[in-house]
Amino acid sequence: ITLMRLDDALREGRSIYATILATAVNNDGRRKVGYAAPSVDGPLAGIEEALAVAGVEPRAIGYVEAHGTGTPFGDSIEVHALTQAFRRQTDEVGFCVLGANKPNLGHTDAASGVISLIKAACSLRAGELAPLANFRTPHPLLELESSPFRVNTKLTPWPRDGEPRHALVNCLA
DSSP, X not given: OOOOOHHHHHHTTOOOOOOOOOOOOOOOGGGSSSTTOOOSHXXXXXXXXXXXHHTOOGGGEEEEXXXXXXXXXXXHHHHHHHHHHHHTTOOOOSOEEEEESHHHHOOOGXXXXXXXXXXXXXXXXXXXXXXXXXXXXXXXXXXXXXSSEEOOSSOEEOOOTTSOOEEEEOOOO
């Protein structure tokens, strides 16, 4: 996979797996106890900005590739930020698949963002959503049962239903 401008890819006749509509970066470090201390506010602001710049409503997002810290505290902060961002426009439950690379690949450190981007692009192209390895039941702190999210336990088709498919990649640093 090569990351390039859409106009260049079209001109060169390249296969296009996905188009990036927006990016956003945020850190609420100076509003917290410490720069790296986790909170919902920073990720929430970044997610909301990306959705606004992309012009995509949360209900149109079929897949979120999350950072997935692998810890109940870190994962609950990420899921709560995503849930709050989505809740600004919809109260629907379980319509969006939540995935993460860490259970499938282990800790990928600085490469986690690009790996997540590649995974989301491949999912968009294939029209399928991968399962989360070794997933059995969600940690109660995630509160998935009342969130917009669900987790796949098997490879699942991702149909277009007449609309473009949209994925959101969320990386925490």
